[in-house]
Amino acid sequence: MTAKSEQTRQLVIDTALGMFRERGFEKTTMRAIAQEASISLGSAYYYFESKDDLVQELYSRIQLEHRATAINAIRTESSLSKRLQAVFAAGFTVMEPYHDFGTAFLQTAISPSNTASPFHEASSDSREDAIELFRLALDGASPATPASLRQDLPELLWLGYMALVFFWVNDRSENQYRSKALANGIAPLITRLLTLAKLPIARKVVEDAVSLIRKARS
Template sequence: MAAKSEQTRQKVAEAALRMFREIGFEKTTMRGIAAEAGVSVGNAYYYFASKDDLVHELYVQVQAEHAGLAANALLEASGLADRLRAVLHTGLDVMAPYHRFGSDFVATAIRPTSPVNPFSANSTSAREASLATFRTAVEGARPAVPKKLRADLPELLWLCYMGITLFWVYDSSEGQQRTRRLVDGAAPLIARGLALARIPGVSKVLDDVLGLSRSIRGGQ
């Protein structure tokens, strides 16, 4: 029974994600998802209380796929710039099927009180999965990232990724090439900037930046 229940849940999730890709978040309804999955509306609601729950399913699936693609790309990258570029490009690759409807998701997720806000408690599992991908990129970089930055850097890079994602949503260039160029240009700039952490004067500035970042996060 447990296996059958999980199969039904997976059918509903797959139907929803397929409809998100094909017709967008706004036009997708729980009734339509149920019909697509071949289950009753009540059954669909049994597994997912709303479309918002299914957006969390999308987050988790996207992050799992991103982790796999990034892991393969990171095998061929050693420097921080190349590793960051690999993580960011594979993230864009995974999101590509949803680009047409990206603004629908943003309109829903950007509200501070939205349950699908990527910063919300409900999004913790997907956010932690994404942070783990950036953590892998940082920890495997050679030469090594300055020790004082290693603990904080994955989250700071993830925040940059959120900004790049927002840029990507509204990027109307073919294949979102402007966003790709942004990634290619930003990754080496970030790496070079972090390398300056070994210079005493610059190191103090970075200490202040890290202190500010920690104080903001501590106040959440």
């Protein structure tokens, strides 16, 4: 892709995301994006076949901003609970401008066959970036992750975070207060569960649960 072509592609992305924030997802058409960007409709479709492809770009951008926002807290905090609270809060912060069209985004995200879904193979790079953020949060934190969970816990935390995002999308409380309160409460609960997972009486239950999840993924 030439420099001019890359510049045009970036223009389409920036224009679309701005219109998503201002007009909402449903009211933003490919034609409107092309008009706002002062390019032909054919040029817009050359780079993106549909709005769903632009949602994929949004997902990728959010992952980059999420990491940049959360990384300082991860580096300066040793408490796993505080690290997770920071990661959850950072996610809500970077998604805030897009909350009003979150329902449309959710409809896209929950369809695994849609390339814009975080669960689709096309989203694997962004998904791995998101999982890596939780791996960083776990690395060196207190309490330490039990050896039996080190491989799977980052992805399990990401899946839990996605559940929080789905709740946040439908949260109509002021400034999504309920979602933030839920996230702040879940973080210390996860920490306590990890501590319990080290005890012989609970270790086998945890290992069995992880084994079931592995089978479901395979």
